[in-house]
Amino acid sequence: MRTYDNPVIPGFHPDPSVCRVGQDYYLVCSSFEYFPGVPLFHSRDLVHWRQIGNVLDRPGQLRMPDDLPASAGVHAPTIRYHEGRFHVITTSVGGCGNILVTADRPEGPWSDPVLIDLPGIDPDLAWDDDGTCWCAVAGVGLARIDPVTGKVLEGPIEVWSGTGMRDPEAPHLYRVGDWWYLLLAEGGTAHGHSVSVARARSPRGPYEPAPDNPVLSHRGTDLPVQCTGHADLVQAEDGTWWMVLLGTRPGGYFPEFHVLGRETFLVPVEWVDGWPKAGPVRERHPAPAAWHPLPPEPARDDFDGSVLAPCWISPRSRPDGSWSLDRRPGWLTLTATGDSLDRPGHTLVGRRQQHPDCRTAARVDAGSARAGLSVRMDEAHHYDLEIHGGTASVIARIGPVRQRIAEHAVPPGPLVLRVDIRTSDVPPPTVTAAGGRAPGLRAGGPDAVAFAVESPEGTVRLAELDGRYLSTQVATGFTGRVIGMYVTQGSAAFDWFAHEAGSA
Numbered sequence: 001m002r003t004y005d006n007p008v009i010p011g012f013h014p015d016p017s018v019c020r021v022g023q024d025y026y027l028v029c030s031s032f033e034y035f036p037g038v039p040l041f042h043s044r045d046l047v048h049w050r051q052i053g054n055v056l057d058r059p060g061q062l063r064m065p066d067d068l069p070a071s072a073g074v075h076a077p078t079i080r081y082h083e084g085r086f087h088v089i090t091t092s093v094g095g096c097g098n099i100l101v102t103a104d105r106p107e108g109p110w111s112d113p114v115l116i117d118l119p120g121i122d123p124d125l126a127w128d129d130d131g132t133c134w135c136a137v138a139g140v141g142l143a144r145i146d147p148v149t150g151k152v153l154e155g156p157i158e159v160w161s162g163t164g165m166r167d168p169e170a171p172h173l174y175r176v177g178d179w180w181y182l183l184l185a186e187g188g189t190a191h192g193h194s195v196s197v198a199r200a201r202s203p204r205g206p207y208e209p210a211p212d213n214p215v216l217s218h219r220g221t222d223l224p225v226q227c228t229g230h231a232d233l234v235q236a237e238d239g240t241w242w243m244v245l246l247g248t249r250p251g252g253y254f255p256e257f258h259v260l261g262r263e264t265f266l267v268p269v270e271w272v273d274g275w276p277k278a279g280p281v282r283e284r285h286p287a288p289a290a291w292h293p294l295p296p297e298p299a300r301d302d303f304d305g306s307v308l309a310p311c312w313i314s315p316r317s318r319p320d321g322s323w324s325l326d327r328r329p330g331w332l333t334l335t336a337t338g339d340s341l342d343r344p345g346h347t348l349v350g351r352r353q354q355h356p357d358c359r360t361a362a363r364v365d366a367g368s369a370r371a372g373l374s375v376r377m378d379e380a381h382h383y384d385l386e387i388h389g390g391t392a393s394v395i396a397r398i399g400p401v402r403q404r405i406a407e408h409a410v411p412p413g414p415l416v417l418r419v420d421i422r423t424s425d426v427p428p429p430t431v432t433a434a435g436g437r438a439p440g441l442r443a444g445g446p447d448a449v450a451f452a453v454e455s456p457e458g459t460v461r462l463a464e465l466d467g468r469y470l471s472t473q474v475a476t477g478f479t480g481r482v483i484g485m486y487v488t489q490g491s492a493a494f495d496w497f498a499h500e501a502g503s504a
Helices: none
Strands: 003-005 019-020 025-029 036-045 050-056 074-082 085-093 099-102 124-127 133-137 141-145 152-158 171-177 177-187 192-201 226-235 241-248 263-270 273-277 284-286 332-335 347-352 358-366 370-378 381-388 390-397 401-411 415-423 447-455 458-466 483-490 491-501
Touching: 003 241, 025 074, 025 370, 036 074, 036 085, 050 099, 074 124, 085 124, 085 332, 124 171, 171 226, 177 226, 192 226, 192 273, 241 273, 263 284, 273 332, 284 447, 332 347, 332 483, 347 370, 358 370, 358 483, 370 415, 381 415, 401 458, 483 491
Parallel strands: 019 074
Antiparallel strands: 003 284, 019 025, 025 036, 036 050, 074 085, 085 099, 124 133, 133 141, 141 152, 171 177, 177 192, 226 241, 241 263, 263 273, 332 491, 347 483, 358 415, 358 491, 370 381, 370 483, 381 390, 390 401, 415 447, 447 458
């Protein structure tokens, strides 16, 4: 039997929403404070996904001020296809609120945003048979809107706010047969996260909840995937139903830590007595009938094109003067816009860490600049491998503490900077018969982050740091790790960047 592995989109890709157009599936995720916003993926089988762009890829569509807090920004997009046009609706938290953009083709160009005059977050779109457009928001409020102007024509009206658990959010409304189904998340986005559902004969209600709510939750289990929720349903071309949802993969000793953020998982759905049933979400499931493997995403970017690949993101903005592929052909040249990674406004171009065990390397010609590689959660939580003035340094910023961990003299000229991340094999503490702890053992973190520099003189390993301090449990927030190239003084050029699974 053919199977697929979860997550289907690994790394910091939370709050997935999906739609099908013929044999093609399109999926979007939250991007929070990163630009460009709303990564967009394409698949022919729901398992193999390739990023084909970002929905909010122009400053005119998405402006985030430098003082925007980490984990604000773009939350919980919904993608839908209606009458030959793609629609993505989302919330700009700390910005203008709920916005809607449209496109004839998923690759874009996407329109400038239309502001939806409706409070709340996590907006959804659904159309009735007569063309009425409904927008649901967390809470759960439902409004009839004009998607062209953003005007609210009716409501919002309260419909169904879940089973009583905290934070009813991520509503999605579907017409299936003679019923309207309202799917939502509740219980918070951490270990209590759950998926619940209700149905009604009309979008306005009244809604009856499923007798077995929640229809999916991993709360209180020891399953390797946790925090499951924020789901969206899709029917495949063969009539089967599937659910995309977010989850985490915690590691290390109690209380466990997850470092990649919330990832996108896929689970089959069965309809029993008129209700969708899903889960549990396992690391391996029987595959959908359609099977269209895609060529793997290149592990290495040689910066030979005229535009950056869609996987590259930057905190809050990426000013034109901060980067160039033309200044030195075949290299990505970065120019400092701020003098510290500890404050917003700096120049960093990175990509999401997608593998628990991974190797990342980049070749840099720093010249007289201050430049390097950063493993980042936010401005207060990052590890940096930095080149400046003939010295390579490892710097750790953890909350209010910033410390230079190691340094070593390096020769001038291009150098290869390496970050090797491996999951921890440190066992939990052993309790002796007398009740004490065995010496030399400590609680294990999720992984170790090691830094090295390669030059014609050889390889120098500078430091290895505990990865728990770059986890959601320490840094808080909704994002995961991003590994990026940065410059905080002058200009530096990067010849290539590689990120692949495996550990050194």
